[in-house]
Amino acid sequence: MKVKIRKGDTVEVISGDLEDKGKRGEIIAVNVDDRRVVVQGVNIRTKHQKQQQTSSGKTINPGRIKFEGPVDISNVMLVCPKCSSKTRVAVSRDEAGAHRVCKHCQAMID
Ligand SMILES: [Zn+2]
Structure with a gap:
């Protein structure tokens, strides 16, 4: 089956497994090989960031970073x-x- 969803499309989450069921958002990334998409505001994960020094000497402050995790393409439907x-x-x-x-x-x- 060919992937008919593209970056910039609006989709709705249709899977019952996700707490985001019924949510709509814009596709911000498509991974055709994995059949996964990243949808704005859907499947929000929190990553704990430690304080770090970058190679250029900049300090990255510790804290929690929220980001969208990928969802299976079959869990969303084009709007x-x-x-x-x-x-x-x-x-x-x-x-x-x-x-x-x-x-x-x-x-x-x-
Ligand atoms: Zn229509």
Whole structure:
């Protein structure tokens, strides 16, 4: 199956395993090989940062850093920018190439 989700798309979390179910956010990274995506505001993890010196002599202050962890691509569904429903996408081809089409409202998403 080809990955039809791209960076900049809005998706909704559909998996029941994640506490973020129902949350919507923008895709900030896609890892096609791992079939994982990073979604803004979803799967927030906290990393404890120790005080460190960088090689250039700068001090990094200790503290907690929040960051988005990757989620499996099957746990999210594209939100159509036209009808705002979570939807599957069809791919239609014409002279200009392939376009993603919302199966809900038939709008072209690209
Ligand atoms: Zn739509």
